[in-house]
Amino acid sequence: QAAAFHSQHGPMLDLRAVVQSRAPAMCLAAEFKRASPSKGLINPGATAAAQAAAYGAAGASVISVLTEERWFQGSLADLRAARLATTGQAYRRPAILRKEFVFGTYQIYEAAAHGADTILLIVAVTPADLLKVLVDTCREVGMEPLVEVHGQSELDVALNAGARVIGVNNRNLHTFRMDLATTDRTAEELAKRGIRFDHHLCSEEGGAGAGAAAATAATMPEYALCSLSGMSSPTDVDRYRQIGVGMCLIGESLMRAADPAAAIAGLCLDPAAYGRRMMDAAAAGGAYTAGTKIVKVCGITTAEDALVACRAHANLIGVIFAPKSKRCVTAEQASDVVRAVRDFGERSGRIGLACPGNNVAKMAPVQALVIKARALEEAARRPLVVGVFQNQPAEFIREMVDTCGLDMVQLHGQEGMEAASEDICGVPALRVVDIETSTDGSSSRAVASTDAVQKILDGVTSDPAAILLDTSIKGSKEGGGTGVTFDHSIAEQLQNRGLPVIIAGGLKPGNVKDAVMKTRPWGIDVSSGVEQSPGKKNHDAVTKFVGGARDAAIEASKGF
Numbered sequence: 001q002a003a004a005f006h007s008q009h010g011p012m013l014d015l016r017a018v019v020q021s022r023a024p025a026m027c028l029a030a031e032f033k034r035a036s037p038s039k040g041l042i043n044p045g046a047t048a049a050a051q052a053a054a055y056g057a058a059g060a061s062v063i064s065v066l067t068e069e070r071w072f073q074g075s076l077a078d079l080r081a082a083r084l085a086t087t088g089q090a091y092r093r094p095a096i097l098r099k100e101f102v103f104g105t106y107q108i109y110e111a112a113a114h115g116a117d118t119i120l121l122i123v124a125v126t127p128a129d130l131l132k133v134l135v136d137t138c139r140e141v142g143m144e145p146l147v148e149v150h151g152q153s154e155l156d157v158a159l160n161a162g163a164r165v166i167g168v169n170n171r172n173l174h175t176f177r178m179d180l181a182t183t184d185r186t187a188e189e190l191a192k193r194g195i196r197f198d199h200h201l202c203s204e205e206g207g208a209g210a211g212a213a214a215a216t217a218a219t220m221p222e223y224a225l226c227s228l229s230g231m232s233s234p235t236d237v238d239r240y241r242q243i244g245v246g247m248c249l250i251g252e253s254l255m256r257a258a259d260p261a262a263a264i265a266g267l268c269l270d271p272a273a274y275g276r277r278m279m280d281a282a283a284a285g286g287a288y289t290a291g292t293k294i295v296k297v298c299g300i301t302t303a304e305d306a307l308v309a310c311r312a313h314a315n316l317i318g319v320i321f322a323p324k325s326k327r328c329v330t331a332e333q334a335s336d337v338v339r340a341v342r343d344f345g346e347r348s349g350r351i352g353l354a355c356p357g358n359n360v361a362k363m364a365p366v367q368a369l370v371i372k373a374r375a376l377e378e379a380a381r382r383p384l385v386v387g388v389f390q391n392q393p394a395e396f397i398r399e400m401v402d403t404c405g406l407d408m409v410q411l412h413g414q415e416g417m418e419a420a421s422e423d424i425c426g427v428p429a430l431r432v433v434d435i436e437t438s439t440d441g442s443s444s445r446a447v448a449s450t451d452a453v454q455k456i457l458d459g460v461t462s463d464p465a466a467i468l469l470d471t472s473i474k475g476s477k478e479g480g481g482t483g484v485t486f487d488h489s490i491a492e493q494l495q496n497r498g499l500p501v502i503i504a505g506g507l508k509p510g511n512v513k514d515a516v517m518k519t520r521p522w523g524i525d526v527s528s529g530v531e532q533s534p535g536k537k538n539h540d541a542v543t544k545f546v547g548g549a550r551d552a553a554i555e556a557s558k559g560f
Helices: 002-009 015-021 048-058 076-085 105-113 128-140 152-160 181-192 200-206 234-241 252-256 260-265 271-280 303-311 331-344 365-379 394-404 450-459 489-496 512-519 539-559
Strands: 027-032 062-066 095-099 118-122 146-149 165-168 224-227 247-250 294-297 316-320 384-389 408-411 429-437 466-473 501-503 523-526 531-533
Touching (some): 015 062, 015 095, 015 165, 027 260, 048 062, 048 260, 076 095, 128 152, 181 224, 234 247, 234 271, 247 252, 294 539, 303 539, 316 523, 365 466
Parallel strands (some): 027 247, 384 408, 408 429, 501 523
């Protein structure tokens, strides 16, 4: 049956050659699955033929098809449908991967008979001697298998079995914990052993953009490294591109996407596309018009409140270390919040900002801050924890960053713009600029002059990750926590000059929609506006605030 199928519909594709032929672009394995054990139903009405055709037309080089019936609602019929739907098209045919728990050689023959070019073999569920048999059987029928590992011991088993295309599952199948650094560690281990896998070598050997098609088998790396879980953004793709990964597998986000082609284009598989994406955002002189992207919930003191904000889809979770604040936390409290946020985001370490190139510090301040804003948007797809400090020593800030595992800090005192440098703080920093007003906000209009806005722009440096505008009560020495709204036309004017800003002060569920719709700030920040008492969040208010901001951002974007 396998011979007959491939005789009629074309020969199998070699997975390693497919991956390497896409260099310098990242090879994308786009996955088809209707459900999963961890997420339940994802897209139960999807058809394999239509989804595979959309993936192939959008540039996917591999299409992964779940054939397991109980948990993923897949079938061998889906495998065959995906193969037939992508054969004989104007685009280059993608390789078809059968993704299944494989326990015997029969499943390999079965996959080949239904149009598969390759099959997934999982070290974690396969005895070492059987894995060797399965790898050899794949090659006997013309397949190059994708062998999945998690950790060094499984890598040893895969290499001993003869694996050449190694896929790293960033999710531990025993604990279900996600750690994107698993792929980094595997790449480092392969490099230590002198094993050639670096995807950059494929384009260097074969000529830029030519990949395997222009290189000989002798010059191409003997191995290909793939990352198989946890990715959803162009920053994730670029992260792995930097360490020589050749293929990323992305499933759930593509299955949920209303437009898979647009979602794939947004991944910026080609490094040149990623560079253009980041640099275009920093076009000199252009007004910021992209609307609200970042929602921060500050003054969090417990893991419970942090999780409520995370589930509401807040990007930033603020914990305050300023001793005069009613919401001041201890290192132990902050550590509890960090652990909860990391568990929610299925990560075990800190998430940094991935800015393209190494010249951000040499750019004009506004241009640099635009690029950093885009990088923060990508990093904050998983919620990040921000430690808020006010006129406290840099040594104490660094100590809390290291002790608690903070992702970012926020400087809310008189430290100066340069103090928000990552070199000083140890992590990216938000820099607060106080907007002076009276207790009822009535005098803020006098501040919102062109001269005042220009003064802010003149004082901005490329040191911070972003600028946050907050209300400062006239005559008060300490800013923040006022519950008073400043004149948001200041934010509008700054964004018209190209500087994206976060606004804070006096925001609450009842006025956030108006603020987002009228001002369209890059980010919004709330603290006392969603509290039932200082340091204790009203969970319903948090959910309404974040949801209201997201809904308003969508509505506001319709005119742009």
